[in-house]
Amino acid sequence: MELCCGATTITRGRTDFGWSKSVNNTNPSTTNSFSSSQYHKSLRILCNNNGDIDAANQMTVSITGATGFIGRRLVQRLHADNHVVRVLTRSRPKAETVFPVKEFPGIVIAEMSDWKDCIQGSTAVVNLAGEPVSTRWSHQIKKDIKDSRINVTSKIVGLINNLQDGTRPKVFISASAVGYYGTSETKVLDEESPSGNDYLAEVCKEWETTAFQVNNEVRLALVRIGVVLGKDGGALAKMVPIFMMFAGGPPGSGNQWFSWIHLDDIVNLIYEAICNPSYKGVINGTAPNPVRMSEMCHNLGSVLGRPSWLPVPDIALKALLGEGASVVLEGQRVLPSKAKELGFPFRRISDSNEVRKCVDPKSKGHASKRRMYFPTCNVFGKHMKLMEAVQNLTLDAVKKTLFALDRNPQNRPRGDMIYYVASITAWLCRTLETDINVPTQEKQKSKFEEMMKLGFD
Structure with missing residues (x-):
């Protein structure tokens, strides 16, 4: 038996449960393994804080x-x-x-x-x-x-x-x-x-x-x-x-x-x-x-x-x-x-x-300090791809997208898929207005054209 609060090691005879190897706390690769076939096993007996064996209440x-x-x-x-x-x-x-x-x-x-x-x-x-x-x-x-x-x-x-x-x-x-x-x-x-x-x-x-x-x-x-x-x-x-x-x-x-x-x-x-x-x-x-x-x-x-x-x-x-x-x-x-x-x-x-x-x-932090990412999902098809394309757009590009798609969340039934995507886009619009650096006009134009190709039918 190995006392957890001391260095003394005692060995006892046959038992129903124990280690196939003694535990080596200095080697994290040592494997815990159960074996019922050995006659001599090293068991760790747990102790209370003062070093006495606390077996009475141990489960x-x-x-x-x-x-x-x-x-x-x-x-x-x-x-x-x-x-x-x-x-x-x-x-x-x-x-x-x-x-x-x-x-x-x-x-x-x-x-x-x-x-x-x-x-x-x-x-x-x-x-x-x-x-x-x-x-x-x-x-x-x-x-x-x-x-x-x-x-x-x-x-x-x-x-x-x-x-x-x-x-x-x-x-x-x-x-x-x-x-x-x-x-x-x-x-x-x-x-x-x-x-x-x-x-x-x-x-x-x-x-x-x-x-x-x-x-x-x-x-x-x-x-x-x-x-x-x-x-x-x-x-x-x-x-x-x-x-x-x-x-x-x-x-x-x-x-x-x-x-x-x-x-x-x-x-x-x-x-x-x-x-x-x-x-x-x-x-x-x-x-x-x-x-x-x-x-x-x-x-x-x-x-x-x-x-x-x-x-x-x-x-x-x-x-x-x-x-x-x-x-x-x-x-x-x-x-x-x-x-x-x-x-x-x-x-x-x-x-x-x-x-x-x-x-x-x-x-926890302001949304503007993090890169916004929307994973592409085959199930959502164009809708989710649109969300993905939105992630790095400027305010103007987002506004143009909403206008081009004519998807005002207030005009859609609550819970509708288009309501869902358009509302996220509107939220990004408010966030982008004050917090995201404006990329070059060429990048903005490219992203806008990409969204038009991915837009709703």
Whole structure:
């Protein structure tokens, strides 16, 4: 055993879990590897601050989906609190990149063939595995979304159930999603509400049904997670670049509900569910104050110094995301009734404050100081190419373009594609008027002629 607060190394006999190699903190290339076949292994025993072994309250937690947005933070939290963490992964190289030995000494990385040995003797198993849903839903992607959740959950449940009495984990925390409830602009939903009938709701129902098959001796907590906000990932990582391109705004009507939760709160909720026997059954992992999407976008635009009033048309999102656009265009107002009843202390409850904290302050600046970029997209065709051509134009050229196209945003239906593009162009017109250096007349003329070729039919 290697004491974390001293240089003494002690070796003991056969154990169910350990290192195939001693951890070398000076060599970041050293690989964490699980092995159940060795008789002598070097184990890192975690200590409290005064150097005494703190084994009484130490937990051993096995986690699937540990390399994901929530999983990474949960591993960091458990590791910082001196608990033993076992990462159950399907990709060792990815896990080793996310959790390098130098920064995470003592963490076990186990591929699927070693999952049983990891789960045996664990205090808890946390199941966070699942492919992202924020992408275009092809037939294959929909299959991957479902299979990645159902198959991993089924495997974990089977491994737990096949263990002998006394060796099973005490608790099984399995993720689900607020997509279980379907969508609604008017209903207030909590843990007692019925399920929806769309694709995500069906996936969530089967996901949860699989988790409920775990042995009755194991305490089960199902956490239905909302949209997670936090630095370096989650929903904001996808939203911020769009706002930085001056293309941000509420998708569709903006009236859909946005049931969110801060990364710190969802990690703390899962952590509490591991430790607290009162946390069992279904628990909604959302902040107590869901907001309308228009309010969320307003707050994000305010923080970034970008416009947020321009609605993103339904047709654009459906073209980009297909059936997956429903995740963005439709929402649900989900309340964490169970967590509040249990007295869980939500610490991040103001979406405007949390957005401000999550977004890197360096990204906030006047729009004129940044190069404006609009990616070309085949789906939008000429419309998006026009937006791309606008990026370095002078005020006069933009005004001429608006006049030539005769596309006044006020004369178009709200949410219309032409309204969308023309409104962005009008915004650039106001920005360019005072902040962008005027290029040469030749460059201006060339850009203007290019836009005329790309103009609307």
